[in-house]
Amino acid sequence: MSTHPWQDLAAPYALDVLEGEERASFEAHLAECPDCQREVEELREVAGLLAHAAPAVSPPPRLRQRILAEARQVRPISARPQAPAREESPPPRQEERRDDRFGGGSRRGGAGGWLPWLAAAASLALAVISGLAYWNERGERLALEQRYEEARTEVAGRDSLLATLLGPRVQTATLAATGEPPSMRLFWNREQGVVVLAAYDLPPAAAGRTYQLWGIAEGEAPVSLGTFDTDPDGRATITLSVPPGLALDLSAVTEEPAGGSPQPTTTPFLVGPWRPSE
């Protein structure tokens, strides 16, 4: 196997850094070559061990609570909520197939981590009903019914938001300050003429100031999409109306005097490109 012509590609493939043509042709070969499959599996294991080379840091204690709380909401029983409209088109990568075989993931940015969760919440009610028998056996029906009520309330509240996010012509953008927090996700539903803005880790604007969202077409002056502020824990989910007929390449956020400005008066601290709708 040491002289196998494809072997040069096994290492970068196992490290998931092989791209484009090379990746596609190697995958085509891989499908038919048991030697290379073994090679890649073993090199993947080797690559996986590299995680141990990172300097150890402790996760914050809240992370454990958060993971458990989210798990409780999303998959209460063995039924698996599927996030709708998440099947994506690029050439399948083996790792993705392994990852996403069962639950669908939030690969390629897009809606990032929470859209699938939101979608999953919508299917929760259904999953709960179909799982009643299972939980009966475990004598947890009462607890389940209570959770069902909570879930139903939550789902009802999010139904319209979800419809906005999952519409057929929705463009998304992720805004970040060179990748550091705060960050923001935007969903632009062209049919409804609204942008849903979800902000994270953004402290509320100072007194007398506000945040302003801008849409930018390359080479043209920014267009205001509206002002907003965040709550004390740095979050906001806000729906803004957008004029029809806009074509935007980027969005950006600045801090402005209360009421907003016709054009940005400060340097944008969050910027990101709009991705075409799928």
Add this chain to the structure above:
Amino acid sequence: MSQERASPAEDGTLVARMAAGDERALGECYDRHGSLAYTLAYRMLGNAADAEEVVADAFAQIWRSAGGFDQARSSVGGWICMITRSRALDRLRTRRRNVQALERAATLDHEGFALPVASPENSPDRSIEQSETRERVQQSLAELPSPQRRVLEMAYFSGLSQSEIAAELNEPLGTVKTRMRAGMEKLRQALRPLLSGGAV
């Protein structure tokens, strides 16, 4: 030190319990592998907030997909690291796209950003510091010629392609390819006892 390779059998049981909807099993699984996942995400992304998001996403996926985990193909720790890294790579690549978009934006060509970057106050994690696997991996990496180690770290932790690494290091692409392959081969030999096919 209840880390990864302590007990593959127990790990397998944990995943089976998760697949059956046992939330406590998810908690135990996190206790066992969460620190390593967070360590990896933090190393890749360089900040606590992103690392936290990525690990939460990864464990959500682990929870959802536990029913399909194939123990014959990977250890549980390896599976969790793979998912975590894959999520972190998504973020890294999004960041790079944003930076490129920013550079193109004629109307926004200011230098730098207004917001200061908070420095995370993370403490070293003792529980995974002394794991046997960890020692072995670090030692094996330390024994690689440093150009090979560098290439592997840039690929694994930063998700850079071979041509991106070549550009970054200002080296010919062929050199980078050779280093990557040679480095992986040496690591494979050194880490053989830790691999599922390797004799213990």
